[in-house]
Structures are given as C-alpha cells and as structure tokens.
Amino acid sequence: xxxxxxxxxxxxxxxxxxxxxxxxxxxxxxxxxxxxxxxxxxxxxxxxxxxxxxxxxxxxxxxxxxxxxxxxxxxxxxxxxxxxxxxxxxxxxxxxxxxxxxxxxxxxxxxxxxxxxxxxxxxxxxxxxxxxxxxxxxxxxxxxxxxxxxxxxxxxxxxxxxxxxxxxxxxxxxxxxxxxxxxxxxxxxxxxxxxxxxxxxxxxxxxxxxxxxxxxxxxxxxxxxxxxxxxxxxxxxxxxxxxxxxxxxxxxxxxxxxxxxxxxx
Numbered sequence: 001x002x003x004x005x006x007x008x009x010x011x012x013x014x015x016x017x018x019x020x021x022x023x024x025x026x027x028x029x030x031x032x033x034x035x036x037x038x039x040x041x042x043x044x045x046x047x048x049x050x051x052x053x054x055x056x057x058x059x060x061x062x063x064x065x066x067x068x069x070x071x072x073x074x075x076x077x078x079x080x081x082x083x084x085x086x087x088x089x090x091x092x093x094x095x096x097x098x099x100x101x102x103x104x105x106x107x108x109x110x111x112x113x114x115x116x117x118x119x120x121x122x123x124x125x126x127x128x129x130x131x132x133x134x135x136x137x138x139x140x141x142x143x144x145x146x147x148x149x150x151x152x153x154x155x156x157x158x159x160x161x162x163x164x165x166x167x168x169x170x171x172x173x174x175x176x177x178x179x180x181x182x183x184x185x186x187x188x189x190x191x192x193x194x195x196x197x198x199x200x201x202x203x204x205x206x207x208x209x210x211x212x213x214x215x216x217x218x219x220x221x222x223x224x225x226x227x228x229x230x231x232x233x234x235x236x237x238x239x240x241x242x243x244x245x246x247x248x249x250x251x252x253x254x255x256x257x258x259x260x261x262x263x264x265x
Contacts, residue, residue, distance in 0.1 A: 016047040032174035051130040058091035067092040071099035085127035152202035158195040167261040212248040
C-alpha cells in the first residue's frame with residue numbers, strides 16, 4: 001500500500017482489526033487460487049503498533065516469530081518483503097537481535113528524500129512511525145522502495161492492462177474483477193479510463209526485472225520526530241530503488257498473473 005490519507009485514522013486506532021481484515025482477504029485469494037495454508041502457511045501479524053507500545057517495545061506476533069525461526073533455520077540470508085508497515089520485521093529484530101545479520105529487508109514505504117510537498121503522508125510509514133524509524137536505524141541490510149515522487153507511485157495499471165489477464169475460471173475472475181471491485185464500484189471499474197496506482201508491484205519487480213528500476217547506494221536517512229528526513233553521511237549504507245519503468249513492470253506483472261491462472265485453469 002502507498003499514500004492514502006483515508007486509512008490513517010483507522011490504522012492508527014485499529015491495528016488489530018486491519019491485520020485481521022488483511023488475513024481474511026488473503027484467505028479469499030487462497031480459496032480462489034486453490035492454495036492451502038498447509039502448503040503455504042499464513043501467520044498473523046502484530047496486533048499493536050510499536051509506536052503505541054510502552055517504551056516502544058516490540059509487538060510480538062506469529063509473523064515476527066516465523067521470521068526469527070527462518071533466520072535461525074537457514075544458513076543463507078533470508079529476504080523479507082515488506083509491502084506494508086514494517087512492524088513485524090522490526091519486532092523480530094528487537095526480540096532477537098542475533099538475526100539482524102541474517103536478514104535482507106525490502107521495504108515498500110516512506111516518501112522519497114526529495115519529496116516536493118512538505119510533511120510525510122505515506123501510509124506504510126505512518127501506520128507505525130516508530131517502527132519506520134527503527135528500520136532506518138537498526139543495522140539491517142535494507143533495500144528501500146520509497147513511494148513518491150519518483151518511486152513506486154509511478155507504477156500505474158489501466159483498464160487495457162487488466163483486459164490482458166487471461167482465463168475464465170475462479171482464479172481469473174478473482175484477479176481480474178474480484179480484487180479491483182473491492183476498491184472501485186462496478187461503474188467505475190467498467191470505465192475505459194479506469195486506472196490504479198500499483199505501488200506493491202515495485203517489491204517483486206526489483207528481483208524479477210531489476211534493470212527496470214534505478215538503484216542508488218545512500219546513507220540510511222534519519223526519520224525525525226519532526227516528520228522530516230535528516231542526512232548523516234556516516235550512517236550505514238542502504239540501497240534505494242526508484243524510477244521504475246512503468247510499462248516493463250506492469251507487463252511483467254500481467255505475465256506473472258497469467259502464469260498463475262494458467263496453472264489453475
């Protein structure tokens with residue numbers, strides 16, 4: 001998810017409710033794709049934000065414990081894709097700091113350093129502001145995928161793109177109509193001018209087609225309490241990814257959707 005002011009109050013006050021709603025949505029997608037939780041397990045995330053915890057304590061959860069388990073189980077680095085608030089992965093590192101050198105985190109969140117408008121408004125950052133600050137401060141290898149102004153917000157899917165999704169079964173119907181209709185009305189979705197920013201596609205794109213994204217090595221910015229960035233060039237280096245090639249990323253996503261559908265038709 002990216003910037004969406006309409007959700008800020010809900011998330012700030014009802015973290016548990018939002019998490020449970022997201023779990024329910026994922027289970028609907030599992031059902032449409034004939035996926036089993038035994039084959040591809042799901043883990044509940046945090047029920048409270050680090051931001052509101054006493055002394056900014058970690059928010060323990062099954063998801064955080066699974067990250068810790070994987071970090072200890074495998075010898076190779078564990079890549080953690082975070083396309084929402086970073087509460088779970090930060091909590092895992094605070095609960096067990098020994099895992100930090102085993103993780104590589106890809107976080108879709110926060111605004112670009114040179115954001116033109118004043119103030120922070122990005123949803124994933126604000127859903128747990130303290131966790132976002134922690135993520136930039138903890139010594140975790142990090143690939144940062146900021147949202148605006150030239151970040152993941154540039155990814156945009158239109159009506160013609162969605163018409164290229166193939167198939168007639170329940171998986172195709174869910175991916176072509178079910179998910180968009182959760183956000184748009186039938187009339188709006190039928191509009192040939194329909195389009196939607198697809199920020200989340202940035203995360204898989206950096207691994208699927210990395211040459212479609214620009215990367216830069218920068219010092220990890222400080223996310224201040226004053227809702228601004230501070231730059232300290234002595235801080236650890238992170239990778240920042242932005243300026244995605246919209247057409248290549250959207251085309252790659254359509255191909256991936258069609259592969260998933262074809263395997264279940």
